[in-house]
Amino acid sequence: MSTRGGIRGREHVAGWLFVAPVLVVLGLFLVAPILMALWVSVSDWTGQGSPLSSSVGFVGGRNYARLLTGPGLTQADFMTSIRNNFYFVLFTVPLQTVLALGLALVVNGRRLKGKGFFRTAYYFPSVTSSVAISVVFLFLFSSSGVVNALLSAVGLSGPQWFADPRGLFQVILGGLGMNTDTPPALLTDHAFGGLTLWDWLAGPSVAMCAIIALVVWTTAGTFMLMFLAALQDVPVEIEEAAEMDGANSWQRLRRITIPMLRPTLFLVLTLGLIGTWQIFDQIYIMSQGSPGKTTLTPAFLSYQSSFVNQDWGQGAAIAFILFVIIVVLTLLQRWLLRERDGRSGLRYRIGIALSLLGNRAGGAR
């Protein structure tokens, strides 16, 4: 490269000009919003006028305190949303990972014909709109819909999915013969964060289970592709050598394939964790937090507090708590991936994966 000062100078100016649009837009619509919301989260702004005007007061950590230490309805709602999202994550992440890995392993079969067809079929939902898919699933899980029609075909009567606030664990206990209308006093007498232990331990509601099914069904395709790409890096020779040595398919999976997939597995799990804590679209379309607030999630609660209840300080504070949860998860992911895998290709892969997930709210966002 030439070292002439003119070219250097020109490059300097050009460099800044080239990155200027990105910096301006990100600064204006990413950095500035975060700073402004930080201010609103410690203010009593009610949505009237500018949040920067002198009539808006500083209230310190009051909005955060109402959410975290309560007591009151605000705290109970927030804790409910954390509980709901926790169960959503707890079920969705393992299910989508296992399904994606299973599909990838089968689709990757050396002698399988029609790979392209299966891959397309499983991946297609990932690229369609979360709104469109949610509408389809609302129909599938409606009380006279497809799922209940299938259930009744085998003699079962399906629940009223999106009107059923019962927790999954409570339904199971009820099925085992426990009277869930009068739960043990031990669980109802003790409360934490505005919710009784009985409520904390309820599990995802029946309505949330339908949303879990939707998200697992939608995102498994994307993660399957990540696994498929990683599987292509597993040398065939190693597999064949193991086969020659008499390792059966389960042993080969356990001892060779899974260990070699570990970085990808890890990537998929953490991307899943990050994505599922942000679920919004599906909740907005399908349930808006009902029934009985059992599908309320922090992201939706933040939206609802601000836009519906005009409690902007509250909404911004929820957004920041969620922000902390997700950033901690992201940093954890980056730190662990750096430890485990230095390949340059992986960072590129993460970039693409993030942009894909960024394209879909929910789990994937």
Next chain:
Amino acid sequence: MTTTDPAAPARRTNRRTARPSLPPYRRKRWPLVLGYAALIVVAAIYIYPFLIQIATSFKTDPDSTANPLSLIPHPFTTAGFRRLAEVDYGRWFLNTVFVSVCITVARVFFDSLAGYALARLQFRGRTVVFASVIAVMAVPGVVLLIPKFLVLNTLGIYDTYTAMIVPLMVDAAGVFIMKQFFDSIPVSIEEAARIDGAGVFRTFWSVVLPMARPALITLTILSFQGSWNELPHMIVARQSPELNTLTTGVASLVSGQLGSGNQYPLKLGAALIMTIPVAVVFFVFQRYFVRGAGEGAVKG
């Protein structure tokens, strides 16, 4: 995967006795059959909802709830689609086309400009800029909902096309993708162009960009799909019904703001039409999607 396991012991014994005389692909039958069975069952679970969606959008309201499983509308009707015209669906569609095209064009241009600068141009502060882009990728989009509204409102552009388009004209992940791509192609050709006296932008525009075609196509497709399907930003950037995109419009149909009763044929038809453009792009450019999601590393 577990479905293939029961067959494993049988196969092993079979293989021990049969291996010397049989070619390798004859060794295992059961796993293959079970694998196909599993794949086909799962494929049915993936495809059937779309078939149901298509069929139901041509049904009458009573037929849709009485025979949810049937793939044949009886009677066949396009009433659902005709009602879509009454709810201004055409306007939502055109808004979405306009907004997505603007966002996609801008994103591809600005992201590759910045990606190129970060990969190739020597300027003071480059490391800091790149670190900021990486940091920004970690910011979860959903927590920006309320913050973005606050800024759009303060800037006085809330409820305009500007608010719907400009904040999405740039994305950090896209910059990252382009930088990684430019890092991977040899520097010699552009150096030749620059020694011949071409300016930085000219070199970028007529020498570098044509070489970046695969990455540009990937980015175009991802941006188009992303902006076509964007819901949260369109919720907080506008409120007028005239500015509805397909996502917010269909959402208002579903949440009952524009209709009552089940109206599943109407809703499923609305969801069907909004899926078609992305589906067409997907089937035409499938390998770019697959590359984007899976392969990641552009190996060439």
